[in-house]
Amino acid sequence: MKIAVFISGNGSNLQALIDAEKNGNLSEGKISLVVSDNAEAYGLERAKKADIETFVLENVNFSSREQYDEVIIEQLKAEGIELVVLAGFMRILSKDFIDAYEGKILNIHPSLLPSFKGAHGIKDAFKYGVKVTGVTTHFVTEELDAGPIILQKAINVEERDTLDTIEEKIHKEEHILYPETVRLFVEGKIDIKGNKVRIKN
Ligand code: GRF
Numbered sequence: 001m002k003i004a005v006f007i008s009g010n011g012s013n014l015q016a017l018i019d020a021e022k023n024g025n026l027s028e029g030k031i032s033l034v035v036s037d038n039a040e041a042y043g044l045e046r047a048k049k050a051d052i053e054t055f056v057l058e059n060v061n062f063s064s065r066e067q068y069d070e071v072i073i074e075q076l077k078a079e080g081i082e083l084v085v086l087a088g089f090m091r092i093l094s095k096d097f098i099d100a101y102e103g104k105i106l107n108i109h110p111s112l113l114p115s116f117k118g119a120h121g122i123k124d125a126f127k128y129g130v131k132v133t134g135v136t137t138h139f140v141t142e143e144l145d146a147g148p149i150i151l152q153k154a155i156n157v158e159e160r161d162t163l164d165t166i167e168e169k170i171h172k173e174e175h176i177l178y179p180e181t182v183r184l185f186v187e188g189k190i191d192i193k194g195n196k197v198r199i200k201n
Pocket of ligand 1: 011012110
């Protein structure tokens with residue numbers, strides 16, 4: 001199954017997926033393309049190092065989200081991409097994109113959804129003073145950070161934790177949870193009914 005991973009920055013989750021594939025932990029999944037909206041994204045270096053094709057499309061020449069997404073959809077279709085994995089991609093996808101890949105777009109979010117949606121999940125949860133936070137993988141729908149939840153992992157916030165230590169713990173769990181989620185998808189083990197996901201064993 002051909003996978004495209006979308007990034008905007010560091011790409012540590014991309015790296016976890018690359019490593020998982022290399023170690024045989026993505027089943028028949030193959031990361032065939034890395035898409036970035038930022039030419040400076042460090043994740044692009046990771047892709048090149050792993051010999052994965054990259055496609056960089058910056059926003060500057062597009063007057064609408066739909067126009068931008070149209071170019072990406074064309075590229076994905078041309079390459080036969082069957083699964084889109086968002087890994088720190090900082091753009092919201094248009095309805096056209098979501099329709100084109102309905103049920104085939106995954107995201108990872110650094111909080112226990114539906115709490116602390118948005119771009120600053122880790123910081124927002126920490127500042128709020130929660131005792132438990134975590135990581136969520138989910139399907140992408142039109143509503144931001146609200147699609148069916150696939151896997152979640154809770155992380156305790158201890159009194160000695162700082163924003164830095166919590167970030168570290170979250171990223172560590174992300175790098176386990178995302179490859180696991182992608183593998184389940186590739187193996188056809190994820191069933192969606194309404195907003196609920198059931199994992200087949
Ligand atoms: C991760 O925390 C992910 O949950 C969020 O964006 C961050 C991306 O980090 N959606 P990286 O680029 O994979 O290191």
